[in-house]
Amino acid sequence: MSTGGGNRLVGMVAGEPSGDLIASRIIEGLQASDTNLLCQGIGGPNMEARAFELWHPMHALSVFGYVDAIKSLPRLLGIYRDVRKRWLAQPPSVFVGVDAPDFNLRLEQHLHDAGVPTVHFVGPSIWAWRYDRIHAIKRAVSHMLVLFPFEEKIYRDAGVPVTYVGHPLASVIPHKPDRAAARTRLGLDQQARILAILPGSRRSEIELLGPRFLQAAQLLRKRDPNLVCIAPMANQERRAQFEQILAQYPVPGLVCLSQQDERPCAWDAMEAADAVLLSSGTATLEAALFKRPMVISYVLSPWMRRIMAWKSGQQRPYVPWVGLPNVLLQDFAVPELLQDDATPDKLAEATWQALTDDAHIARVEQRFAALHQDLDLDTPGLAARVILDVADGRA
Structure with missing residues (x-):
């Protein structure tokens, strides 16, 4: 035809x-x-x-x-x-x-x-x-x-x-990320410890994850008062929503990023960051392609959980992993904190390891580099x- x-x-x-x-x-x-x-x-x-x-x-x-x-x-x-x-x-x-x-x-x-x-x-x-x-x-x-x-x-x-x-992203995202160049583009200190926070691109995701992520960032700032947090937003509507939550749970120095050109601002944030705290979804694969240690989280409302269980006939996934990097590697290569486990304390503890544990960081980078090769x-x-x-x- x-x-x-x-x-x-x-x-x-x-x-x-x-x-x-x-x-x-x-x-x-x-x-x-x-x-x-x-x-x-x-x-x-x-x-x-x-x-x-x-x-x-x-x-x-x-x-x-x-x-x-x-x-x-x-x-x-x-x-x-x-x-x-x-x-x-x-x-x-x-x-x-x-x-x-x-x-x-x-x-x-x-x-x-x-x-x-x-x-x-x-x-x-x-x-x-x-x-x-x-x-x-x-x-x-x-x-x-x-x-x-x-x-x-x-x-x-x-x-x-x-x-x-x-995966088309595997041929677009560089195999060797340039953290220094990304920090220059964003005007960030080359020597700073930087955490990228990505609570999702949907209203409900930001509503449920935004407060938890920001409270976790507050706890992390107590451990390292110089920690820099950056939060890329999918659009201006999501940014406005996130900034309303930020007003309730202020994190000193947190920088919200908005889309400036064809390149996703989330990519700049991931490339510039030392670690990423993010919602489950495609962004977890992007973070893996940037070879960044991460903590994956997700929360559904009780109503949404009931609807999904009714629609699918399942209470939980067939596989034990939610994040794409873990699914592909068939292992909990990075932490997943879901539902009741997604507390600010647990998120902060896992994220601190992603920021500071050199052995964990090296192991994650090595596994993500091999994954990148397979998908490219x-x-x-x-x-x-x-x-x-x-x-x-x-x-």
Whole structure:
């Protein structure tokens, strides 16, 4: 299936900043293979920078879990119906859904039923929660592109065409981070002990983790009054929310960072830091690629925990790890403090080790360097070849 004039049309949906970065790299690979190719749909600024035709901004899909999704349902349904109508009226050569499984898998099912080849990039974490989703994936997706090597066997065993393409961030983040250069960019003291604090990119994450992280930072400042804390924020709205919490739990000298250009400010913070205290999510993998010792935390409200348990039929993940670095290494390489364990005292104690324990720091750096090597493939090129093969009926 192709558009008029022989040009390929690629529909794409990315719903979060991490997906925007990944999708922009895929677009780069696609355009290198086909200069007449047009990509359109839902995305962010990195995709727009690659001449992506933006129908809706990705932040319109930004919800967290089932409660936020219910509140946002009218808006989400309106966007969903709009893009589905457009692509059914003018079918793309191939549709590529990047992460955002709740939105994309439903859309992929409709397009797949209409004869549009579909590719899903970034497999949902069926290895941790709700393996039963594999059946919906098999019905909706022509080909899966996965970021991690262990995922390939899961999909292949279920009869889903799949290709491991590496993680695009592994080829963008340098194998040897330049802490001094990052500190220069941020105007930070080269000799300071620096902690990066990343409480998440969603309102609910900052609401639940922000106070705990800031109280932990207060305890750490008692141990080292010269400790410098930096907190990169995903956008101005999240920064304003975090600064309101900071007013209740002040940390002297804490610097809030905002996005200035295409490079995520969180990357500058991680590269400049000695250690990172952060929310579970893609940022944990980014911190690992920057070879930084970290403490991973996450907290769900009681209501959200009940909903997730009901929806998934599980009280806990299949695997014992939550943070991506630990999942990939199959070990608690860095601490995870979740739910009731995410107290300021425990967070401060674990973070102090990440800042000061030389043996722990060296061990983490060595393991993360090996992980970086494993994930660093030509992701844009590999993904582009599969996507174009699917578009042309060769895969």
